[in-house]
Structures are given as C-alpha cells and as structure tokens.
Amino acid sequence: MASVSDEFYRIQKLPPYVFAVINEMKAKARAAQQDVVDLGMGNPDGETPEPVVKKLIEAVRNPRNHRYSMSRGIPQLRLEIVKHYRARYGVELDPESEAIVTVGAKDALAHLLFAVIGPNDAVVSPNPAYPIHQYGVIMAEGHACMLPMPDPATFLNGLEHLYKTSSRKPKMILISFPHNPTTQCVDLQFFKDVVGLAERHGTWIVHDFAYADICFDGYRAPSLLEVDGAKEIGVEIYSMSKSFNMAGWRVGYCLGNRKLIAALARIKSYLDYGIFQPIQIASIIALRECAKETHKICATYQKRRDELVKGLQRAGWPVEPPRGSMFVWAPIPEQHRALGSLEFSKLLMAKALVAVSPGIGFGPLGEGHVRFALVENEHRIRQAAKSIQHFLKQ
Numbered sequence: 001m002a003s004v005s006d007e008f009y010r011i012q013k014l015p016p017y018v019f020a021v022i023n024e025m026k027a028k029a030r031a032a033q034q035d036v037v038d039l040g041m042g043n044p045d046g047e048t049p050e051p052v053v054k055k056l057i058e059a060v061r062n063p064r065n066h067r068y069s070m071s072r073g074i075p076q077l078r079l080e081i082v083k084h085y086r087a088r089y090g091v092e093l094d095p096e097s098e099a100i101v102t103v104g105a106k107d108a109l110a111h112l113l114f115a116v117i118g119p120n121d122a123v124v125s126p127n128p129a130y131p132i133h134q135y136g137v138i139m140a141e142g143h144a145c146m147l148p149m150p151d152p153a154t155f156l157n158g159l160e161h162l163y164k165t166s167s168r169k170p171k172m173i174l175i176s177f178p179h180n181p182t183t184q185c186v187d188l189q190f191f192k193d194v195v196g197l198a199e200r201h202g203t204w205i206v207h208d209f210a211y212a213d214i215c216f217d218g219y220r221a222p223s224l225l226e227v228d229g230a231k232e233i234g235v236e237i238y239s240m241s242k243s244f245n246m247a248g249w250r251v252g253y254c255l256g257n258r259k260l261i262a263a264l265a266r267i268k269s270y271l272d273y274g275i276f277q278p279i280q281i282a283s284i285i286a287l288r289e290c291a292k293e294t295h296k297i298c299a300t301y302q303k304r305r306d307e308l309v310k311g312l313q314r315a316g317w318p319v320e321p322p323r324g325s326m327f328v329w330a331p332i333p334e335q336h337r338a339l340g341s342l343e344f345s346k347l348l349m350a351k352a353l354v355a356v357s358p359g360i361g362f363g364p365l366g367e368g369h370v371r372f373a374l375v376e377n378e379h380r381i382r383q384a385a386k387s388i389q390h391f392l393k394q
Contacts, residue, residue, distance in 0.1 A: 067277075071269045071271075156193055173203055230256065232257065357370060357371040
C-alpha cells in the first residue's frame with residue numbers, strides 16, 4: 001500500500017509556533033505545583049458585563065434562536081455597530097452594505113485576505129506584528145512585505161520609500177493601532193497620510209482596530225474611517241473581545257468599503273452560517289448599554305500597566321508606559337540581550353516563574369524584546385515584578 005503524504009501545502013508555509021515553547025514550560029511548572037504568573041497570552045481575565053450574560057441566557061432559552069443564523073450577522077446587530085460608530089467616531093455607515101459581523105477579528109482578517117489577495121499580491125504591514133497579519137497573507141499566497149516600525153513615523157517613511165522604489169505596487173496596506181505587540185499609537189494625521197498614499201497609488205487599506213477602546217492617560221484612538229475618503233479604499237475591523245471582555249464569545253465586525261465587505265460576505269457565505277444567534281443578540285446589549293463597563297475595563301488595564309511599569313523600574317528594568325493596548329513591550333535588559341528573546345523568556349519562566357511572549361514570535365524585527373500581557377490582577381503583577389527583581393539581581 002502506498003504511503004500517504006504528510007506534506008501539506010499551506011501548513012509547510014507556517015513556521016513552528018514559538019509561543020508553544022513557553023506554554024509547555026508553563027504547563028510543566030504548574031503540574032509540579034509551581035505558582036506561575038502568566039503574562040504571556042493576551043487573554044482577558046475579566047468577566048463579561050452582567051447585562052450581556054443575562055441577555056444571552058434569555059436568548060438561549062428561545063428555541064427560535066437555535067437554528068442557523070445569518071452569515072453576515074443579524075440586521076439588528078449590524079445596525080447597532082453602525083450606531084456605535086456614528087456616536088463614537090461621527091462615521092456614517094450603511095448596515096446593509098458597509099458592515100458585516102464576523103467570528104472575531106481573526107476571522108474577518110484571514111477570510112478577507114483569502115477573498116481579495118492572490119498569488120504574489122503584495123501586502124505591506126509593520127513588523128513586528130500580530131502573527132496573522134503576516135501569515136494570513138502567506139496562507140492566501142500573497143507576498144508579505146514587512147516594514148520596520150520602531151515608531152509610526154518610521155513605518156510611514158518606509159511606506160513612502162517603497163512606493164518610490166519598488167517595481168511591485170502593494171495591493172493592500174495592513175495596519176493596526178493601538179499596535180500589538182509594540183503598543184505604538186497614532187493620531188488622526190497618521191491615517192490621513194496613509195489614506196493619501198493609498199489613494200494616489202490605488203492600494204486597499206485594512207485597519208485592525210482590536211484595541212480601539214483600551215487607551216490610557218487621556219489618549220483616544222482614532223478610527224481610520226474618520227478620514228475623508230477612507231471608505232473609498234479601506235475597511236476597519238472592530239472586535240468585542242477587549243472592549244467588553246468578550247474574547248471567548250468571538251464577535252467582530254468588518255466595516256467600510258462596500259466592495260471589500262461584499263467580497264468578505266461572499267466567501268463567508270461558503271464557510272459559515274454566522275455566529276450562534278443568542279451571542280449576536282447579547283452583543284446588541286453590549287453595544288447599546290455597556291459603554292460604562294468598557295471604561296471600567298480600560299481603567300483596570302491602566303492600573304495594571306502602572307503596577308507593572310513601576311515594578312519593572314524598581315527591578316532596574318526601565319520600560320515605557322504604553323498609551324494603548326493591553327500590553328507592555330519591553331526591551332530585554334542589557335545584561336541578557338545577547339540571549340535573544342526566546343532564551344530570555346525561557347530563563348524568566350525557569351528562574352522567576354513569570355511567563356511572557358518572546359518578541360521573535362511576532363516576526364524577525366521583534367527580536368530583542370518581550371511582551372507582557374496585562375491579564376493578571378495587581379497583586380499578581382506585583383508578585384511577578386518582585387520575582388523578576390530577585391532574578392535580575394542574582
């Protein structure tokens with residue numbers, strides 16, 4: 001009998017999952033009854049607002065909601081996200097043609113790339129970046145063009161230079177602010193500059209707005225769609241995960257350009273029947289009634305950020321406090337920099353029992369950094385900082 005090949009075309013394009021190394025160490029330590037403070041994965045630990053949970057329970061008990069739903073999302077939920085954008089950003093959207101509900105932000109991004117990117121289409125994005133931003137392009141057989149982003153101005157200069165010098169015109173610019181993992185934030189002028197470049201060169205823009213509402217110190221993250229003309233060439237992906245502590249519920253939206261929304265709707269119609277309808281109904285309540293809960297969630301992250309930054313500074317590890325996202329992006333201390341981010345992260349796990357994400361997992365330009373996720377309470381963060389301080393002084 002002939003052997004069956006275990007070489008799978010798209011799987012071969014994906015590198016080993018770097019974060020799995022730390023996850024395995026964490027699992028072994030916990031199995032040995034060791035107390036690990038897990039600041040690795042950006043997995044919100046807070047509870048979903050009570051009105052949302054109550055509405056879910058009510059909707060689940062109605063058997064009419066047990067059937068297939070709509071791939072594009074139920075009309076009332078699309079209407080509610082459009083109202084949210086009007087109130088929050090002053091942006092007018094058509095709920096029928098300029099808004100679609102997705103199974104989280106990852107679903108929106110990955111399936112949009114599958115819908116519109118073909119072999120060797122160039123997609124420009126910052127590096128380091130959330131892995132799906134690079135590998136979603138690769139799985140869609142596009143060309144992932146990564147530009148360094150130590151700060152937004154450097155990325156923008158690199159983008160301008162690319163247009164002047166490259167023979168391959170980018171089909172899409174894929175950006176995300178507040179940024180994961182670097183926590184970089186932008187003002188509206190940055191989006192105006194990107195839209196201007198894209199308009200002149202005929203390039204689509206996709207903005208992953210997962211951390212739209214997680215902002216600190218008076219900073220307000222702008223929406224790409226606030227820019228005049230942005231809807232003509234771009235879409236924005238908004239998520240319920242962080243803003244409403246609904247990560248496991250998997251509810252996101254893609255909003256903006258009609259052609260891109262139609263392409264995503266068409267490919268999704270072949271792939272799913274939409275999110276379980278009670279979840280969609282409960283999400284309406286989140287958008288309609290839970291703005292104050294979002295402010296509380298943001299305040300919780302800010303307190304954790306302050307605790308971690310102060311603790312690391314006391315340990316002799318100076319880091320910049322971020323203005324947005326649920327992370328702290330930290331350059332590896334000088335005395336350990338030669339180890340690289342993966343080995344340093346392993347050392348933190350082994351010696352301090354603190355799990356972090358190695359920067360190399362976010363692309364080659366993430367090397368030299370680690371990412372802390374603010375997903376433990378203040379007491380646990382103080383514990384982690386003290387353990388790190390002890391480790392660094394050894």
